Amino acid sequence: MTAYLDHASTTPLRPEALEAYAAAASLAGNPSSLHSSGRRARAAVEESREALAAAVGARPAEVVWTSGGTEADNLALKGLYWARRDADPRRRRVLVGAAEHHAVLDCAAWLAEHEGADVRLLPVDADGRADLDALRAELADGAGEVALVSLMWANNEVGTVQPVSAAAELAHAAGVPLHTDAVQAVGHLPVDFAASGADALSLSAHKFGGPVGAGALLLRRGTPLVPLQHGGGQELGARSGTLDAPAARATAAALAAALADPGEGERTAALRERLVAGLRAAVPGLVLRGDPVLDAAHRLPGNAHVTVAGCEGDSLLYLLDAAGVECSTGSACQAGVPRPSHVLLAMGLDEGEAAGALRFSLGWSSTDADVDAALAAIGPAVERARRASGSARTSRARRRRPAAATGAPSAGTAAEAS
Known part of the structure; x- marks a missing residue:
């Protein structure tokens, strides 16, 4: 029998999520279609959006469905960076925690290589917690040049909870939005988007017992964001693409189950x-x-x-x-x-x-x-x-030691022995 102790990588699908997914997947209908099947699929998406929002302290209109945490992180960092830079070309500095997930770090590195971003890594202490004094200094040094701050809610490797609310307060005092990768936190820690002060928050369903390939970006109302992909204009234009009603149902069901037992x-x-x-x-x-x-x-x-x-x-x-x-x-x-x-x-x-x-x-x-x-x-x-x-x-x-000669040791061997 296998002892599975890798829930941080992916958590087994909860029965409630499987049941919800199967029920929704058995029905036809594109959520953007106007006929009865389409309206039924749309209702599933919107009911799930409302349930998810209520569970994490957000408004339904602030939930943007994505394919998971990586897409949500990319949408947040790139979308916020482009929107801020477009509004003010000086805003090219991106501040990210040095211990972030690679979905954030690699995205920031891409922005530096291809979009002219000036990426600064915020140091962490011996426990893996971000240094708020370093953030404060970066904001004081060039608040008019900072596009955004990204600081995860809880570290995916060592588990340390980060001071997100305090970081958001510092960022907002400098007129800078803050994104938090809460992929490891949602469903496991109390997460209140509104109370946190974050402007954007990433979550992924398979970390709390939902399906792989489903997630969301919470985006505070009024926060400018440039979309990564274009097409049908779904999700108020923030993320085009046919909405996955079964995945939305399963995500909401998994999170409800995760929070049902205090x-x-x-x-x-x-x-x-x-x-x-x-x-x-x-x-x-x-x-x-x-x-x-x-x-x-x-x-x-x-x-x-x-x-x-x-x-x-x-x-x-x-x-x-x-x-x-x-x-x-x-x-x-x-x-x-x-x-x-x-x-x-x-x-x-x-x-x-x-x-x-x-x-x-x-x-x-x-x-x-x-x-x-x-x-x-x-x-x-x-x-x-x-x-x-x-x-x-x-x-x-x-393999590094020289071969011993016959008789007396060589000078090199004697020197090593001393």
Whole structure:
């Protein structure tokens, strides 16, 4: 039996979402059509929009349906940047957190390369929390040049909750809009769009038990935005394309189910705390990364991100997978080359420390049995990974060492020995 502890990557589809999707998918009708089937599909979309908006403290007119978090992030950053630059050509500076998801970082990098953006990364502290003093300094340095600020609600790797409301207050005082990537937060933490002060917020259905390929951008009323795609003018022109009524139904149903039980977050957090305590007891040299305070004000309830000294995270992942425990590493592979996590490096870890990263993430379907399986597997996995790492280091050292000559050691060998 598999212990699935990778909910931060994608959460299993909730039964309520599957039922809603199947019911809506069995019906024909384009939501933009005027006949009865079209009007029925439109009603499904709008009812789902109203339900989603109510769940996250937004107005229905502020919900723009997207294909998920990545599209929502791109629509927010590019759309806000273009609108602000078009209104004032001086506004080319984009401020983003150094520990953001690549959907934000890579989008900002694209704007720098192709659209002349001046991208500035906001540093984070050792817990992965954004430095508000750095944001304040950037805004004071050139408020008239800043197009937007983007700061995630909660970090996808180490789980640290970010000071979004405080950042939005600073940004607004300088006349700058703020976007927040709340993909990891919605459905797991209290999220109130209106109260947060954010001007745009990204969410993704498959992070809270909805379908993959569905999400939304919340856009505060009156916020200028240039669309990425053009066509039928759906979503008030912000995002053209035929609306996916079944996905909207399933997204709203999943979020309603996620928020229906106020004790679910506490249950998940209790499982996480037992997992963290067991990991620390089983593995010498294991360090919990992210905010050490394990409550919803500081950390995602299902997140347990650790680093293990003397191990490669990839090796641990494969060994745990072979034992029936599924989790993830803190590294990203680009072009097939393993790289240390940019989040951990931004937090001040060196590459060696960042190499041994593992992220266990729990959710609505997690059980005590999943935690038991992880705790039973982690000790043997670490032991094998450390042996393999030690053997690899010995092998590399031998390859670097000059071949010994017959008789007395050479000058080079003697110098190395000293």
